[in-house]
Amino acid sequence: MSAAPQGGRRAAVLAQQIRESAQALATLEREFPDNPAAMDYFYKLFHRVYCEGGRAQPEGTLVGTTCVQVPDEIVRAAGGIPVRLCSGSHAFDQAGADFMPAKSCSLVKATLGLLQDERPAWLDTLDRVVNLTTCDQKKKAGQMMEELGCQVHHLEFPPSKESEHARAFWRASVRDFVRAAERMTGGRVTRASLRESILAVSRAQAAYRRLQRLRAESPALLLGKDAFLVTNAYFFDDLERWTAAVDALVAELEARREAGISAALRRAPRILFTGSPPVFPNLKIPVLVEQAGGVIVADETCSANRMLNDAVSVDEWNLYDMVDAVADRYLKPCTCPIFTSNGDRLRRLLDLARTHAVDGVVYQAFAGCQVYEMEHHSVSRALAEAGLPCLYVETDYSPDDVGQLSTRVEAFIESLRSRRRRRQ
Amino acid sequence: MKRLRAFVNGADIQRFRTWFQLFAFVLLVYGGYLYIDLGNSLPVFACGFNDAGRGGVCYLLPLQHQTHIPWESLFSWRALGLVFGFLTFFAWLLVLNKAWCGYVCPLGTIQDWMTALRRRLRLRYSVYSLESFTRLKKVKYILLVLLILIPFAIGNPVEGLPHVPEDMATPFCTICPARMVIPAFTGDFSQWTLDFSTRTALVMTSLGMAILGIFFVGAFVNKRFFCFFCPMSALQALFSNIALLKLRKDGGKCTRCGDCYRVCDMQIKAIADDVERKTLIEDDCMMCLKCVAACPEEGCLKATFMGIPVYEATEEGFFRRLQRRGGE
Numbered sequence: 001m002s003a004a005p006q007g008g009r010r011a012a013v014l015a016q017q018i019r020e021s022a023q024a025l026a027t028l029e030r031e032f033p034d035n036p037a038a039m040d041y042f043y044k045l046f047h048r049v050y051c052e053g054g055r056a057q058p059e060g061t062l063v064g065t066t067c068v069q070v071p072d073e074i075v076r077a078a079g080g081i082p083v084r085l086c087s088g089s090h091a092f093d094q095a096g097a098d099f100m101p102a103k104s105c106s107l108v109k110a111t112l113g114l115l116q117d118e119r120p121a122w123l124d125t126l127d128r129v130v131n132l133t134t135c136d137q138k139k140k141a142g143q144m145m146e147e148l149g150c151q152v153h154h155l156e157f158p159p160s161k162e163s164e165h166a167r168a169f170w171r172a173s174v175r176d177f178v179r180a181a182e183r184m185t186g187g188r189v190t191r192a193s194l195r196e197s198i199l200a201v202s203r204a205q206a207a208y209r210r211l212q213r214l215r216a217e218s219p220a221l222l223l224g225k226d227a228f229l230v231t232n233a234y235f236f237d238d239l240e241r242w243t244a245a246v247d248a249l250v251a252e253l254e255a256r257r258e259a260g261i262s263a264a265l266r267r268a269p270r271i272l273f274t275g276s277p278p279v280f281p282n283l284k285i286p287v288l289v290e291q292a293g294g295v296i297v298a299d300e301t302c303s304a305n306r307m308l309n310d311a312v313s314v315d316e317w318n319l320y321d322m323v324d325a326v327a328d329r330y331l332k333p334c335t336c337p338i339f340t341s342n343g344d345r346l347r348r349l350l351d352l353a354r355t356h357a358v359d360g361v362v363y364q365a366f367a368g369c370q371v372y373e374m375e376h377h378s379v380s381r382a383l384a385e386a387g388l389p390c391l392y393v394e395t396d397y398s399p400d401d402v403g404q405l406s407t408r409v410e411a412f413i414e415s416l417r418s419r420r421r422r423r424q
Numbered sequence: 425m426k427r428l429r430a431f432v433n434g435a436d437i438q439r440f441r442t443w444f445q446l447f448a449f450v451l452l453v454y455g456g457y458l459y460i461d462l463g464n465s466l467p468v469f470a471c472g473f474n475d476a477g478r479g480g481v482c483y484l485l486p487l488q489h490q491t492h493i494p495w496e497s498l499f500s501w502r503a504l505g506l507v508f509g510f511l512t513f514f515a516w517l518l519v520l521n522k523a524w525c526g527y528v529c530p531l532g533t534i535q536d537w538m539t540a541l542r543r544r545l546r547l548r549y550s551v552y553s554l555e556s557f558t559r560l561k562k563v564k565y566i567l568l569v570l571l572i573l574i575p576f577a578i579g580n581p582v583e584g585l586p587h588v589p590e591d592m593a594t595p596f597c598t599i600c601p602a603r604m605v606i607p608a609f610t611g612d613f614s615q616w617t618l619d620f621s622t623r624t625a626l627v628m629t630s631l632g633m634a635i636l637g638i639f640f641v642g643a644f645v646n647k648r649f650f651c652f653f654c655p656m657s658a659l660q661a662l663f664s665n666i667a668l669l670k671l672r673k674d675g676g677k678c679t680r681c682g683d684c685y686r687v688c689d690m691q692i693k694a695i696a697d698d699v700e701r702k703t704l705i706e707d708d709c710m711m712c713l714k715c716v717a718a719c720p721e722e723g724c725l726k727a728t729f730m731g732i733p734v735y736e737a738t739e740e741g742f743f744r745r746l747q748r749r750g751g752e
Contacts (some may be wrong), residue, residue: 162697164554191546199750206743213739311742313683313718317750320548325686332696333681344680347699351676 010117016091017120021050024281028225032290034263035226036256038249042229045237046280053121056237057081061185062125066111066141067132068302069330070155073312074178074323075130076197076239079187083122084235085129086303087114088279090397099144100137105368106397107279108137115148122236126150128184130177133157135338135371153180160340161331174327191319198312198322200239207246208234208308214253215297216356219262221253224273224296225286226263231304232280264295269416271296272353272388274379275364275372277303282397285364288406292413298356300349301364306335337371345375346382353388360416361390362409368396389416432734434741436748437717441527445536448528453609455479465512467520467660468529471606473597473615482602483513484571484656488594492575514663521667522660522705525651526712531602535643535650539689542644550645552652557691560652561708568655571596591624596655598628601639647689651710661707670728671711675699677724684715684725695725717745 029035029043048054063080065072075082087093092113093106100109119126129150131142134157146152156173158166178189187193211230214221230249234242256262271294278286278301286296299305310333314325335345352358361383365372376392383390391412395401451460452470454477462480464472472481490506497503517524525532542549552560574595577588597603604615618633619625642649651657678699685696690708695715698704705711711727719725719737726736 164693195750199747202743202746202750206739209739209743310679310681311683311720311746313681313687313720313742313746314750315687315714315718316543316549317752318543318546318548320546328682328686333679347676348679351679354676 007118010095013091013095013113014118014120017089018051020090021046021281024283025051027287028229028283031287032223032225034261036222036249036252036263038245038252039226039229041245041248042226042233045233046229049122049236050120050281055122056233057083057122058238061128061187062123063181063184064115064123064126064129064150065132066129066138067134067157068307069134069157069334069336070130070132071174071177071326071330073194073197073201073326074174074181074189075185076200077189077194078178078181078185079193080128080181080185083126085111085114085123086235086277086279087111088232088282088397089114090282090399092116093397100141103368105135105137105276105366106282107276107366107369108141110397112141112144112148115145115150129153130155130181130184134336135369137368151184153177153184155180158331159338161334162341167328167331170331171324171327174330175323178323189319189323191317191322194319194322194326195317198314198326200243202311204234204239204243204246205308205311207243207250210250211246211253212298212305212309214250214257217257218270218357219266220264220268220270220295220297221257221262222249223263223290224271224299225283225290227296228278228283228286228299228304229280231308232278234307235279235303264290265293267417267420269294269359269413269420270357272349272356272358272361273299273364274301274349274361276366276369277301278364279303284399284402285362285393285395285405285409288402288409289362289413292406292410294360294409294413294416296362297358298352300335300345300352302336305352309333337375342375342378346379349379350382350386353383353386358388359420360412361388362412363390363392365392365394366396367394389419429733429736430738430740433736433738434744436745437713437735438749441712442536444527445533449530449533452479452528452530453477453606463512465509465516467513467517467524467656469531469600469602469606469654469656471530471600471602473603474607474610474612476612477607477610482656483509483659484596484600485594487513488571488575488596491572492579492593494579497579517660517663518667519669521669521711522657522664522709523669523711523713524660525654525657525710529656529710530606532648532651532710534605535648538640538643539647547645549647551691552646554693557652563653564655564658564707567596567653568658571655589622589624591622591628595628599632599635601632601636601650603632604636605639648710651690652708657708657710664705664707664709665703668730669711669734670703671705671709671713671716672702672726672728673698673704674724675701677721679721681720683718683720687714687718689714718742 049056060081063075063082064085065082066085072082087110089110093110096109096113099112129145129152131152132155133139142152142154155177158169160166273296312325312329314322335348380390456477460479464481464486465483466480469482470480472485486509490509574592581587619629682696692706713727716725716735716737720742722739724737726733
């Protein structure tokens with residue numbers, strides 16, 4: 001390919017990405033009444049970064065990560081700024097189709113599409129990527145990122161997590177990663193810097209948990225589309241600022257609760273969202289669910305709950321134990337379907353359903369994401385045993401199926417409503 | 425009540441434990457000077473060889489004496505000593521369960537002090553591999569059986585079998601590091617000797633000295649090194665399920681994040697991985713409750729006394745402790 005037409009094509013992709021982001025934001029912001037004022041921070045943040053070519057992070061070495069299981073604490077301790085590259089853009093998804101077979105996962109394709117040629121402004125200085133060897137598609141994408149000119153560290157992740165071998169393997173992998181992160185950033189991971197980053201991330205997690213706790217209340221205080229936007233912002237926002245913004249949201253929601261203001265009706269079916277991660281601007285399914293009158297009160301996805309729920313626990317605050325503690329946090333509680341067994345994911349779903357008084361589950365699987373497709377069977381069986389209806393949606397980033405999906409989602413929400421009426 | 429509970433659950437159990445251990449240590453190692461005597465059936469290594477300072481005596485010492493009786497006497501008044509000794513031991517155990525190990529045992533406390541020293545020196549601890557861990561944890565039961573059988577064999581020689589020498593009357597005490605370590609705290613180093621009087625005594629005291637050396641090295645690099653082998657822990661474990669203090673787990677709330685397992689000094693993996701059992705006191709558990717403090721899931725792990733929760737995992741408590749300990 002010659003430079004000129006490619007450049008033209010790239011400009012079109014970037015323009016399309018801006019258009020779809022603006023559209024998605026308009027839907028999230030304007031099609032739902034009475035959004036919390038504290039959400040403005042997030043709407044504006046996305047607008048600035050995705051539509052206006054602004055940056056969210058402080059100055060520093062950006063380190064791209066392609067999976068929620070890459071230990072952010074280590075990157076931060078080394079002086080880097082982790083940004084998660086998992087993209088939800090249909091424009092990038094189409095651009096990434098140059099690399100991957102047609103039937104592969106939209107998210108992986110979009111990530112490759114994002115890294116191709118000219119980057120969006122907020123990533124223009126990025127050339128270092130940490131790619132985790134999780135599912136096959138992400139694993140193979142690592143090499144393609146190298147071909148795109150990125151300096152890639154292939155962080156090796158074990159295929160199962162139960163055994164002590166897996167734990168030891170992963171710990172060794174993370175210890176290597178400490179050195180790799182230092183090489184990437186030119187900084188050093190010290191006792192003080194790692195302690196600082198563990199504490200900063202844990203403050204963000206504590207804020208997230210406070211928010212999540214409020215979502216357990218009925219009637220719902222926050223719509224899922226906003227909750228996903230909040231956690232999506234964690235991908236790239238400045239950590240302290242994000243934490244402060246979540247705290248502000250929590251404070252506002254608490255005040256709203258006292259004032260008796262809720263985000264959804266008391267009888268709105270409460271939904272637990274699981275499966276392939278909703279990543280901005282692809283909040284297609286969450287938006288459909290809430291346009292149909294449901295409310296997403298909890299999720300088990302790697303763009304939200306799985307990213308922020310589990311905490312590091314350090315026994316001895318010395319470097320040796322902190323690094324191992326960070327490693328353990330990124331392996332043991334992980335409910336990713338790439339692992340050999342999914343008992344933990346099932347229990348997590350049932351626990352979230354119980355604590356959040358959920359009426360039904362929406363399971364999104366990106367076409368081509370084999371592991372989520374494969375786990376559909378065991379998950380739906382476990383949910384059926386617990387008496388929880390589940391809607392399984394296979395989709396991708398293309399807007400073509402919205403019409404068909406909205407009919408299915410509406411029917412599902414309606415069935416949950418009548419089920420509730422029957423029970424009352 | 426609600427506020428009190430929130431205060432307790434948000435508290436730093438490790439700090440509380442450090443002070444409690446110090447108090448218990450003074451009581452059991454120096455209590456004798458204050459005429460304190462908690463009897464001789466304590467479920468901890470309050471060493472009886474610490475003549476001057478002891479505030480009570482480890483049950484294993486009288487147990488070895490009491491089982492040193494002929495078979496016929498087992499059915500006579502003489503066996504009453506054995507029965508009452510055990511009942512007293514059992515009564516103590518019933519209250520605190522294995523928390524005796526984590527909160528009271530002076531030898532355990534000394535090991536924790538050595539761990540604290542290592543941590544200050546910023547030296548990494550070592551751990552057993554899962555395989556050796558599984559193998560090693562049997563040692564304590566073997567020691568328990570031997571410390572009962574050997575004295576009994578002295579009193580009941582069997583025709584044809586070699587005679588067990590009288591020097592083996594308290595076989596475990598001779599090799600127990602507490603016999604040398606605890607009296608040393610009152611300035612009594614008389615146990616740090618080899619006994620040349622008979623060949624058996626020489627072998628046993630040499631073994632004891634060797635184990636003392638291993639104890640110091642082991643406890644410095646491995647958290648609670650000796651406790652894996654402790655026959656008292658084995659004896660307690662036999663009855664720990666009926667004691668009043670319990671460690672309970674709600675498997676449904678567990679994410680198996682392993683935070684509890686990774687802070688466990690005794691490397692108990694089941695605390696993280698077992699989501700079926702409601703009461704989770706493994707034989708090596710010393711009920712230090714570090715696991716409860718390290719659990720971020722609301723109400724997943726808790727210590728209960730007669731069914732009443734006394735210390736419970738809470739989200740808020742977890743993050744408060746993390747910030748506080750990390751900030752130090």
